Amino acid sequence: MSQVNREVPPIWTTGWTDVLNTGTWRSAIPVHRKRPSPCRSACPVEGEIPVWVQLAREERHREAWLTLALNNPMPAVTGRICHHPCEGECNRGRYDGAVSINALEQFLGDLALEQGWTLPEPQTGPEQRVAGLEQRVAVIGGGPAGLSCAYQLRLRGYRVTVFEARPELGGVLRYGIPRYRLPEAVLAGEIRRLLALGIEVSLNRQVTAADLKELEEEYAAVFLAIGAGKAKLLPQFPAGDARVFDGLNFLDAVNTGSSPRLGRQVVVIGGGSVAMDAARSARRLGSQVKVLALESKGSLPAQADEVREALEEGVLLYDGAMVQEIGGEGERLSLACCKVVLDTGAPQGVLRPVALPGTGFALEADNIILAIGQDPDLSGWDEKLGRDKELLAVDFRGMTSRRGVFAGGDAASYERYVSAAIGQGKKAAAGIAAFLSGEVWSEEPAITAGEVSFAEVNTFYFPVLPRQERETLPVEARLGNFAEVKGGYGRAEAQLQAERCFSCGQCLECDNCYYFCPDMAVVKDSSLAEHYRVLDQYCKGCGSCVEECPRGAVVLKEETR
Amino acid sequence: MGYSIAEEKIFNSGHAACPGCSEALAIRYIVNTLGRDTIAVVPPSCIAIISGPQPYSSMRIPVYQTTLESSAASAAGIKRALKAKGNDHTKVVVIAGDGGTYDIGFQALSSAAERNEDFIYVCLDNEGYMNTGAQKSSSTPYLAYTTSTPSGKPTPKKNLAEIMAAHGIPYVATATTGYPDDLARKVARARELKGMRFILVLTPCLDGWGLADNAGPKTSRLAVESGIFPLYEVEDGVRYTLNYGSKGIPVGAYFSQQSRFKHLAQAQLDEIQTMVDVNWRRLQTKF
Ligand SMILES: Cc1cc2nc3c(=O)[nH]c(=O)nc-3n(C[C@H](O)[C@H](O)[C@H](O)COP(=O)(O)OP(=O)(O)OC[C@H]3O[C@@H](n4cnc5c(N)ncnc54)[C@H](O)[C@@H]3O)c2cc1C
Ligand SMILES: Cc1ncc(C[n+]2csc(CCOP(=O)(O)OP(=O)(O)O)c2C)c(N)n1
Ligand code: SF4
Ligand code: SF4
Ligand code: SF4
Ligand SMILES: [Mg+2]
Numbered sequence: 001m002s003q004v005n006r007e008v009p010p011i012w013t014t015g016w017t018d019v020l021n022t023g024t025w026r027s028a029i030p031v032h033r034k035r036p037s038p039c040r041s042a043c044p045v046e047g048e049i050p051v052w053v054q055l056a057r058e059e060r061h062r063e064a065w066l067t068l069a070l071n072n073p074m075p076a077v078t079g080r081i082c083h084h085p086c087e088g089e090c091n092r093g094r095y096d097g098a099v100s101i102n103a104l105e106q107f108l109g110d111l112a113l114e115q116g117w118t119l120p121e122p123q124t125g126p127e128q129r130v131a132g133l134e135q136r137v138a139v140i141g142g143g144p145a146g147l148s149c150a151y152q153l154r155l156r157g158y159r160v161t162v163f164e165a166r167p168e169l170g171g172v173l174r175y176g177i178p179r180y181r182l183p184e185a186v187l188a189g190e191i192r193r194l195l196a197l198g199i200e201v202s203l204n205r206q207v208t209a210a211d212l213k214e215l216e217e218e219y220a221a222v223f224l225a226i227g228a229g230k231a232k233l234l235p236q237f238p239a240g241d242a243r244v245f246d247g248l249n250f251l252d253a254v255n256t257g258s259s260p261r262l263g264r265q266v267v268v269i270g271g272g273s274v275a276m277d278a279a280r281s282a283r284r285l286g287s288q289v290k291v292l293a294l295e296s297k298g299s300l301p302a303q304a305d306e307v308r309e310a311l312e313e314g315v316l317l318y319d320g321a322m323v324q325e326i327g328g329e330g331e332r333l334s335l336a337c338c339k340v341v342l343d344t345g346a347p348q349g350v351l352r353p354v355a356l357p358g359t360g361f362a363l364e365a366d367n368i369i370l371a372i373g374q375d376p377d378l379s380g381w382d383e384k385l386g387r388d389k390e391l392l393a394v395d396f397r398g399m400t401s402r403r404g405v406f407a408g409g410d411a412a413s414y415e416r417y418v419s420a421a422i423g424q425g426k427k428a429a430a431g432i433a434a435f436l437s438g439e440v441w442s443e444e445p446a447i448t449a450g451e452v453s454f455a456e457v458n459t460f461y462f463p464v465l466p467r468q469e470r471e472t473l474p475v476e477a478r479l480g481n482f483a484e485v486k487g488g489y490g491r492a493e494a495q496l497q498a499e500r501c502f503s504c505g506q507c508l509e510c511d512n513c514y515y516f517c518p519d520m521a522v523v524k525d526s527s528l529a530e531h532y533r534v535l536d537q538y539c540k541g542c543g544s545c546v547e548e549c550p551r552g553a554v555v556l557k558e559e560t561r
Numbered sequence: 562m563g564y565s566i567a568e569e570k571i572f573n574s575g576h577a578a579c580p581g582c583s584e585a586l587a588i589r590y591i592v593n594t595l596g597r598d599t600i601a602v603v604p605p606s607c608i609a610i611i612s613g614p615q616p617y618s619s620m621r622i623p624v625y626q627t628t629l630e631s632s633a634a635s636a637a638g639i640k641r642a643l644k645a646k647g648n649d650h651t652k653v654v655v656i657a658g659d660g661g662t663y664d665i666g667f668q669a670l671s672s673a674a675e676r677n678e679d680f681i682y683v684c685l686d687n688e689g690y691m692n693t694g695a696q697k698s699s700s701t702p703y704l705a706y707t708t709s710t711p712s713g714k715p716t717p718k719k720n721l722a723e724i725m726a727a728h729g730i731p732y733v734a735t736a737t738t739g740y741p742d743d744l745a746r747k748v749a750r751a752r753e754l755k756g757m758r759f760i761l762v763l764t765p766c767l768d769g770w771g772l773a774d775n776a777g778p779k780t781s782r783l784a785v786e787s788g789i790f791p792l793y794e795v796e797d798g799v800r801y802t803l804n805y806g807s808k809g810i811p812v813g814a815y816f817s818q819q820s821r822f823k824h825l826a827q828a829q830l831d832e833i834q835t836m837v838d839v840n841w842r843r844l845q846t847k848f
Binding site: 014544 | 563564566572573574575576577578579580581582583585586589613614615616617618619621741773774775776777778779782
């Protein structure tokens with residue numbers, strides 16, 4: 001028999017499944033995408049919160065601070081007095097307490113002052129001249145709105161001059177907010193650092209509407225940020241009575257070391273920040289203080305912390321109440337008051353108190369401090385620029401009806417917060433830059449939503465870690481002086497608290513999406529900004545990578561074939 | 562933060578597992594941890610399907626497809642043959658389903674364990690005969706719906722990890738896909754040991770349990786955190802180590818992800834909760 005040589009394959013398998021195309025099975029594909037966090041959307045300066053908090057967690061403090069300072073040149077200020085709407089929207093608030101963004105901001109702000117870190121260098125050089133960036137801009141008003149606008153313009157390379165009516169910069173930060181909430185050294189330090197970028201300042205210079213024409217000849221654009229420095233008055237109160245102060249003047253005097261002599265009994269009228277500051281300052285000057293506010297305790301416009309601390313300091317709150325009549329021929333003023341409810345049918349933003357019959361009560365006062373709100377002094381400006389009720393009217397870029405003249409801060413908005421003023425200054429700077437480069441705009445582009453919701457956070461990856469509040473000075477140590485009440489975090493505390501941020505929508509390269517894919521369809525690719533790529537050929541669209549991403553940085557995008 | 566798992570690329574894309582399949586994810590960490598010098602033995606099961614339609618293979622190692630009864634016997638034979646040829650380094654691993662392990666392949670498994678044969682046996686436990694249409698196995702949990710127990714399985718799940726530990730073999734571990742680093746670590750640990758090593762991996766079956774395609778890992782973690790499937794290791798049948806145990810999550814939270822339990826009444830849920838609590842307490846006494 002002849003030998004038959006048959007070729008037998010050594011193995012049955014002749015290839016691998018990776019030649020197959022399982023991508024055809026799917027109807028949606030995951031996409032790695034940086035998405036807005038709710039804290040950022042809520043932040044009036046639109047700070048990159050998850051980014052700088054993450055850097056702080058890694059103890060890369062200087063980079064963290066620089067990221068923070070990109071949108072806000074005064075983090076040591078806002079870290080103390082911002083009303084922090086970011087924390088209200090923080091996804092972690094629905095889990096074990098919001099991330100203490102404000103305290104972390106203070107920590108970085110203080111560290112920067114302590115270390116003497118400088119802000120990024122403005123863009124300068126020949127290319128700036130070509131781009132027309134040597135053009136000059138005038139900023140009227142050296143409060144937070146004006147300073148923020150000056151900073152953002154200076155960073156872009158423009159030459160900026162700030163005109164300020166008072167002897168020093170800062171606006172309300174210097175002449176309104178008391179030192180026990182914002183120490184002078186902190187404010188001065190942040191302003192000094194800002195000016196070091198080469199911003200010109202003209203102090204004791206009250207600019208009037210009549211000066212506008214002249215300014216426009218010298219400057220390519222103008223930003224008006226004159227604040228809201230005119231206190232509202234109540235008709236019940238006798239004008240010219242030396243016993244009655246307005247809150248702004250009172251606080252101004254306290255901050256400039258010329259506090260008036262107050263009597264034993266002081267009544268403050270109002271329920272906002274100004275009222276709390278006036279009441280707590282009066283306590284520190286030795287008076288008994290009562291605060292009378294239309295709103296109920298839970299819905300006062302002042303921040304919850306401020307109200308709590310005022311009560312701790314012995315301020316008595318008469319909430320849901322108003323003054324009906326002022327009397328008293330003798331030394332003391334007497335106030336006839338009653339309890340009220342607020343008419344829920346009143347238009348938004350309008351308080352319409354309804355007296356409750358039979359609830360009358362009387363208060364005695366040596367002094368009364370009125371803190372019922374303030375308006376900008378628009379005399380002259382409104383004719384040239386256009387007004388909207390008690391404000392200057394501006395478009396979404398911050399420009400008034402007069403080309404090249406922009407406005408922001410308290411003079412153009414009812415938001416009345418430091419961070420809002422800083423945000424509006426930043427927005428106006430962008431508007432001015434657009435204007436100066438010849439851009440035309442019509443209407444505000446629609447905001448692209450798509451924030452990461454709490455449901456998209458995979459909390460398995462975040463063990464419960466409680467929020468830690470900043471320490472406050474014991475009450476006994478607060479009265480009789482203007483020492484700062486709130487403490488700050490130490491390094492270890494800051495690191496631990498930064499750890500709590502989910503980093504919503506901001507990939508941290510944890511590799512979960514890579515490891516949880518049963519099809520090995522997610523690959524790492526350091527050449528990409530997103531660091532990961534999904535393989536079209538294999539991905540079956542199961543969505544496991546989306547689900548296992550701790551922070552909503554991968555989304556499924558529907559596909560139609 | 563984040564996992565760090567050393568993988569050798571043995572398991573290929575393009576395999577035929579369902580989208581989001583837990584078994585495919587488990588296979589990734591089993592074969593990619595064992596590495597190239599490995600022979601796999603696979604009985605009929607979803608794993609056999611995932612291995613690849615001939616002539617393609619999803620694993621870049623030799624895979625021997627045996628019968629449903631005889632995985633452990635086949636593996637023992639292959640390992641002995643390798644040793645007879647002087648090869649003491651190539652590892653042999655069985656990757657089998659629960660039907661092929663708890664039921665049909667059990668006598669081969671038990672006797673191989675009794676002889677302390679030198680291979681690794683991994684059971685991918687999806688609590689039923691899933692590849693043939695979701696019939697019950699002795700691993701199916703109490704009262705769970707399967708196509709062969711339409712009103713719920715009347716008997717509890719067999720406790721295979723404890724049965725294997727009772728054989729006194731060098732290593733027994735439980736694992737699941739929601740903890741990929743833990744799974745990979747256990748496979749690596751098994752790789753370093755000699756004798757019979759047994760790993761029971763809970764692999765939620767998306768289709769058979771009625772789960773969303775993205776819910777495999779999450780469901781597997783709920784099994785652990787509710788105390789239904791604690792993750793632990795047993796050395797030589799006596800030294801117990803707990804890795805992840807109950808976090809007091811009610812069994813209802815685990816069941817609510819799945820359609821196979823949706824017919825349960827509150828009283829039945831309570832009964833199961835009591836059973837789970839008793840089992841968890843009994844297990845805790847061993848650590
Ligand atoms: C007592 C008080 C407490 C507050 N507490 C808080 C708080 O805790 N948190 C918070 O977020 N917000 C608080 N606010 C609100 C916040 O301070 C303001 O919203 C913010 O300061 C507005 O900034 P701005 O730059 O628009 O105005 P301002 O700070 O008022 O600055 C305006 C500047 O313009 C100058 N100016 C005005 N007219 C002219 C002119 N014609 N020429 C040149 N210069 C001029 C002024 O002197 C001033 O320096 C408080 C306000 C007050 C009054
Ligand atoms: C002796 C024998 N009985 C029945 C079958 C048919 N069969 C093939 S796969 C399978 C299901 C195996 O279930 P399991 O081991 O749990 O694996 P799964 O499909 O769930 O992955 C069955 C019953 C068979 N191949 N051999
Ligand atoms: S968890 Fe972090 S990123 Fe998410 S909302 Fe809170 S602070 Fe922002
Ligand atoms: S886990 Fe893999 S297969 Fe599933 S959607 Fe993501 S990339 Fe696609
Ligand atoms: S899972 Fe991790 S690596 Fe992947 S996108 Fe999310 S954060 Fe980034
Ligand atoms: Mg099975």
